[in-house]
Amino acid sequence: MKLIKNMALPNTMGLASCAEFGCLLKQSDDVLAAQEYARRRDLPFYVIGAGSNIVPMPIVRGVVGVMAIEALLVVGEQGADLQLEVGAGQNWHELVLYCAEQNWFGIENLALIPGSVGAAPVQNIGAYGVEFADVVDAVQVIDGDGNVFWLGRDECAFAYRRSRFQGSREEIIIAVRLNLSKAAHIKIDYPDLANHFQGHLNLTAQQIVTAVIAIRSAKLPDPVVFPNVGSFFKNPIIDRSRIAHFEELGLSVFRTQAGAKLSAAQLIDKCGWKEKQTGHVRCWPKQPLVLVNHGATEAAHIFEFASDVRASVAKDFAIQLEIEPSVLS
Numbered sequence: 505m506k507l508i509k510n511m512a513l514p515n516t517m518g519l520a521s522c523a524e525f526g527c528l529l530k531q532s533d534d535v536l537a538a539q540e541y542a543r544r545r546d547l548p549f550y551v552i553g554a555g556s557n558i559v560p561m562p563i564v565r566g567v568v569g570v571m572a573i574e575a576l577l578v579v580g581e582q583g584a585d586l587q588l589e590v591g592a593g594q595n596w597h598e599l600v601l602y603c604a605e606q607n608w609f610g611i612e613n614l615a616l617i618p619g620s621v622g623a624a625p626v627q628n629i630g631a632y633g634v635e636f637a638d639v640v641d642a643v644q645v646i647d648g649d650g651n652v653f654w655l656g657r658d659e660c661a662f663a664y665r666r667s668r669f670q671g672s673r674e675e676i677i678i679a680v681r682l683n684l685s686k687a688a689h690i691k692i693d694y695p696d697l698a699n700h701f702q703g704h705l706n707l708t709a710q711q712i713v714t715a716v717i718a719i720r721s722a723k724l725p726d727p728v729v730f731p732n733v734g735s736f737f738k739n740p741i742i743d744r745s746r747i748a749h750f751e752e753l754g755l756s757v758f759r760t761q762a763g764a765k766l767s768a769a770q771l772i773d774k775c776g777w778k779e780k781q782t783g784h785v786r787c788w789p790k791q792p793l794v795l796v797n798h799g800a801t802e803a804a805h806i807f808e809f810a811s812d813v814r815a816s817v818a819k820d821f822a823i824q825l826e827i828e829p830s831v832l833s
């Protein structure tokens with residue numbers, strides 16, 4: 505493990521940021537070594553993946569490890585069921601493509617989500633009616649004392665864009681074990697997918713991946729061209745007693761297992777932010793939940809814009825939008 509002073513941090517928001525000390529974590533021993541280095545100097549220690557869900561400050565104090573552990577192994581097979589163990593440094597979308605090529609079902613709806621496999625449990629990534637929690641069997645971590653162990657799905661406290669790993673910087677994810685299937689278990693009831701397939705049910709994993717890529721590409725900005733971190737705010741979960749109020753206002757209320765959910769994009773749109781640009785930041789018109797950076801170099805500029813959006817949603821709807829990406833300082 506090689507420590508680099510003032511290491512530039514990858515981030516899809518296009519911000520200039522460097523860590524006091526940075527390193528690549530290619531194996532679990534690298535995590536232990538970086539952790540130990542930080543502990544001896546009383547510095548904070550963070551691990552990131554591809555930086556597609558972080559807003560880093562210009563200087564991040566402490567040691568930042570970029571997860572790069574690669575592994576991909578079938579560890580169990582029974583009938584149509586399949587268990588796959590994957591290193592935390594693998595690219596998530598490449599994993600989805602690989603599984604679709606084998607016609608293994610489970611993660612096809614999660615195509616084109618940027619980032620690493622190790623970050624997927626952190627915010628329980630989800631899209632088009634499927635969440636990481638639906639397919640995970642266990643997550644392997646290294647805790648703050650250097651112990652390595654597996655946590656079963658029920659121990660991870662998964663909920664809508666949440667898990668036990670959020671905010672705890674103590675547990676570093678080094679691998680995940682997924683439950684996949686060679687038999688078709690398709691989930692295409694999400695409106696965009698249902699429209700796309702028009703009742704066709706005999707589908708391959710590859711066909712679903714191709715559809716998800718097409719739908720997402722038409723709607724979301726490519727972070728390489730338009731820097732962004734995907735959804736900047738979480739969809740707010742409301743108390744059931746408020747459902748009627750929001751429906752009377754003409755807003756969509758989605759009843760999910762997690763509770764009644766409003767569309768943050770719709771709230772932002774209703775507040776008139778869809779076409780507005782302040783400074784170098786604006787909402788993406790086709791999906792106003794995504795804030796796009798058009799030349800801001802520091803996180804502060806992004807937060808100024810985000811706090812204006814939050815303030816107007818709070819004023820008009822009495823809803824406090826919660827920020828989705830992690831802030832690294």
Ligand SMILES: Cc1cc2nc3c(=O)[nH]c(=O)nc-3n(C[C@H](O)[C@H](O)[C@H](O)COP(=O)(O)OP(=O)(O)OC[C@H]3O[C@@H](n4cnc5c(N)ncnc54)[C@H](O)[C@@H]3O)c2cc1C
Nearest residue numbers: 552553554555556557619620622623629630677733734830
């Ligand atoms: C264009 C675009 C579209 C997106 N669409 C979606 C979407 O549809 N659904 C969705 O859920 N998300 C979406 N995202 C958000 C993002 O892709 C996911 O959150 C992804 O899992 C982040 O992966 P990463 O490797 O880039 O994580 P990072 O941004 O590097 O890290 C995110 C957080 O996870 C922590 N972390 C990362 N790796 C580890 C590890 N190994 N151990 C412990 N903690 C770790 C970091 O400290 C940080 O707090 C989108 C982002 C973009 C830019």
